[in-house]
Amino acid sequence: MTETPVHPALWPAPHASGAVDATVTVPGSKSVTNRALVLASLAAEPGWLRRPLRSRDTLLMAEALRAMGVGIEETVSSSSSATGTPDTSGEAWRVIPAGLHGPATGTPDTSGEAWRVIPAGLHGPATVDVGNAGTVMRFLPPVAALADGPVRFDGDPRSYERPLNGVIDALRVLGARIDDDGRGSLPMTVHGGGALDGGTVEIDASSSSQFVSALLLSAPRFNQGVEVRHTGARLPSMPHIRMTVDMLRAVGAQVDEPETGGEPNVWRVSHSALLGRDLTIEPDLSNAQPFLAAALVTGGRVTIPDWPEHTTQPGDALREIFTAMGGSCELTERGLTFTGSGRVHGIDVDLGEVGELTPGIAAVAALADGPSTLSGVAHLRLHETDRLAALTKEINELGGDVTETADGLHIRPRPLRGGVFHTYDDHRMATAGAVIGLAVPGVEIENVATTAKTLPDFPQMWTGMLGA
Incomplete structure (x- = not known):
């Protein structure tokens, strides 16, 4: 039987077969x-x-x-x-x-x-x-x-x-x-x-x-x-x-x-x-987001070494946001360990101060057990791409139910299906698609190489986290 050729620009996002349990060293901010x-x-x-x-x-x-x-x-x-x-x-x-x-x-x-x-x-x-x-x-x-x-x-x-x-x-x-x-x-x-x-x-x-x-x-x-x-x-x-x-x-x-x-x-x-x-240079806490999201989505555990006790990085807000969405975290001398509970909850959150976290949070919210409202991020329309329009389009094309608001997104979870997740040359769109792929078989990320903008070797780090 002839195999269907894989488009060279598409990366099959790994599907998690169980709870993630990994330590991931994130490069500098x-x-x-x-x-x-x-x-x-x-x-x-x-x-x-x-x-x-x-x-x-x-x-x-x-x-x-x-x-x-x-x-x-x-x-x-x-x-x-x-x-x-x-x-x-x-x-x-x-x-x-x-x-x-x-x-x-x-x-x-x-x-x-x-x-x-x-x-x-x-x-x-x-x-x-x-x-x-x-x-x-x-x-x-x-x-x-x-x-x-x-x-x-x-x-x-x-x-x-x-x-x-x-x-x-x-x-x-x-x-x-x-x-x-x-x-x-x-x-x-x-x-x-x-x-x-x-x-x-x-x-x-x-x-x-x-x-x-x-x-x-x-x-x-x-x-x-x-x-x-x-x-x-x-x-x-x-x-x-x-x-x-x-x-x-x-x-x-x-x-x-x-x-x-x-x-x-x-x-x-x-x-x-x-x-x-x-x-x-501190580890890039915003780039730690997809790995923490993996623990939340799979009900697993991920440790990020060298997480600073005090920092001005917006990514530090993930401790509070992802805990509210169903996980728990512990900060020790070793780093931050985040553990998922096996359930993902919706959230109503103003992300105005931490807008770069929106794509990853939207990906998790699309897999939650209730609706989410992400607000305060109208400025994301002027980022690497119009992130609000891109997230709406890509999640909806996988079967989701996302609508844009004046300053954010409203996300109502629906059963998702596989398909191509376009990135628009935006690194955070690529990692958001990878998070969805953990829970949804058949997601393919278009141009995952765009993650090299801030996170070199992301595909290898992602498969390594999954033990592949």
């Missing part, structure tokens, strides 16, 4: 890694980044910094664990900041994977490929404004549709010259003048908190620092702004912000030199 790379490249002395994430988004950030004159040397470990998880325990990036000249000092750590970053003074002309990475397209234009010469930004077709006007308009107010042909989006050229005046600027960051983070990260290098005032509607993803503020303070920046008694929706960063630090 993309959000922390890319912020750390920017701060290290603007610092006044050398530093180290240990256990960083190596994925498409972080490699794009590194290449962009290289294009502007930052030297980056990396050694790569080829070892991996028995479950297929890359071994990054010895990984480190050496960072020698912009403006420092002469040979590097100190002994490089080559025991494992390492990136050694040697900024040589930011300069153009340069071309930056942002891919579809929000952190690259938004964090680097302020850096480019500090370079000496033009820096052109381009990327994937979807990047042209993602809002960038908040950063462009703000940089113009602060003294930068930008050529975007009036689009407020990519492609564009930042004509760096070697410095930026800085000062006070008002922006509407309701479509992306990255507009605020972008200005704050480079602000210590602005001649007058910066005062950022958000004037729009509700600001989404506040944990990411808290992450930016904490990381700025860790390298010596002075930041006044609402969380510490400052004026609401106003952030002030003073002009100062940034210190080089020895920073160990």
